[in-house]
Ligand code: HEM
Ligand SMILES: *[C@@H]1O[C@H](CO)[C@@H](O)[C@H](O)[C@H]1NC(C)=O
């Protein structure tokens with residue numbers, strides 16, 4: 001028994017040092033080679049947010065999608081080429097937008113320090129800036145990601161679905177080295193932004209043979225959603241904000257979740273396991289504890305690596 005434990009922990013240590021060495025991220029990565037990279041990216045993100053209040057949410061979600069498919073390697077930023085459809089054109093791309101902010105920041109980087117700052121790093125920094133500039137926490141982003149050369153629309157089917165239950169969510173996160181605690185903290189990203197009707201349709205129409213509406217949803221909240229999203233003929237842009245303050249990075253998401261006012265089944269699912277439910281309660285009670293946990297989990301998520309190989313010169317096309 002002790003021998004098995006020893007071997008298991010040795011294997012764990014070896015595996016984690018392999019993933020560390022292939023990642024090799026550092027907060028000082030551009031200190032010598034491009035000292036103004038971060039402040040310039042922040043300026044571009046700030047400008048984007050002033051012109052369009054939906055930019056912050058878009059950048060945060062874009063980074064999540066990037067990291068969950070092939071690691072954080074900028075694969076989400078690549079354009080489709082000919083009949084080769086990229087992630088951008090994959091099915092769950094609904095509401096991915098504001099790619100222009102990343103492309104603008106990249107242009108500034110290429111003027112300032114050509115060939116140095118990866119698109120994957122720009123996106124990780126922009127996501128951090130989006131959170132901080134929305135009133136949320138800030139943190140030092142480890143940098144040094146390389147950009148990948150592969151982006152496939154079909155890969156996006158590996159993203160978690162909004163209809164997932166707690167075991168499906170756990171599986172999706174643990175495949176990427178993320179825990180149940182990370183799941184609860186990162187779901188707090190749903191304090192920003194908007195969802196189209198199609199993403200929560202399952203909860204408000206024909207939920208089960210017994211009931212049309214998910215019984216775990218607050219009834220008056222459900223009827224409001226049903227008004228905005230009738231069963232047929234949804235307007236293309238119809239939908240709902242993910243919480244009551246969709247441009248402010250706060251802990252309202254967790255408070256609403258406890259009241260049955262979350263948007264996705266995957267949000268509601270956090271209340272179906274005792275450990276995750278306790279964390280939701282903790283974050284609803286303390287914004288500070290949420291911030292602290294979110295920062296820790298974001299650094300973990302944004303370090304998922306599958307080994308990109310280049311510093312792309314244009315985030316939309318491989319070199
Ligand atoms: C736990 C699994 C997750 C699922 C199933 C999920 C699912 C979704 C869905 C379906 C949408 C709405 C798409 C639409 O209809 O327009 C959405 C929006 C969003 N998600 Fe998630 N998500 C998850 C985790 C995350 C994580 C980890 C983050 C970031 C830390 C995140 C950040 C966002 C943001 C900011 C939006 C709003 C986007 C916008 O307004 O443009 N999500 N998510
Ligand atoms: C999402 O995919 C559709 C269908 O392929 C495509 O028309 C649309 O431009 C894509 N959206 C983004 C933001 O790339």
Ligand SMILES: *[C@@H]1O[C@H](CO)[C@@H](O)[C@H](O)[C@H]1NC(C)=O
Pocket residue numbers: 154155157158
């Ligand atoms: C597309 O992705 C799904 C889910 O990951 C997989 O089952 C299927 O085989 C893939 N199809 C192609 C053509 O790669």
Ligand SMILES: *[C@@H]1O[C@H](CO)[C@@H](O)[C@H](O)[C@H]1NC(C)=O
Pocket residue numbers: 165166167168
């Ligand atoms: C989640 O869904 C999967 C697939 O439908 C099912 O096998 C599993 O038992 C479900 N888990 C829970 C906790 O409901």
Ligand SMILES: *[C@@H]1O[C@H](CO)[C@@H](O)[C@H](O)[C@H]1NC(C)=O
Pocket residue numbers: 206208209
């Ligand atoms: C509702 O769902 C059931 C299966 O759960 C299906 O048989 C039925 O056709 C659906 N009804 C409508 C109106 O979509």
Ligand SMILES: *[C@@H]1O[C@H](CO)[C@@H](O)[C@H](O)[C@H]1NC(C)=O
Pocket residue numbers: 209
């Ligand atoms: C729901 O109803 C459909 C047909 O109306 C039936 O085939 C299915 O087994 C029912 N599902 C449940 C969970 O009772």
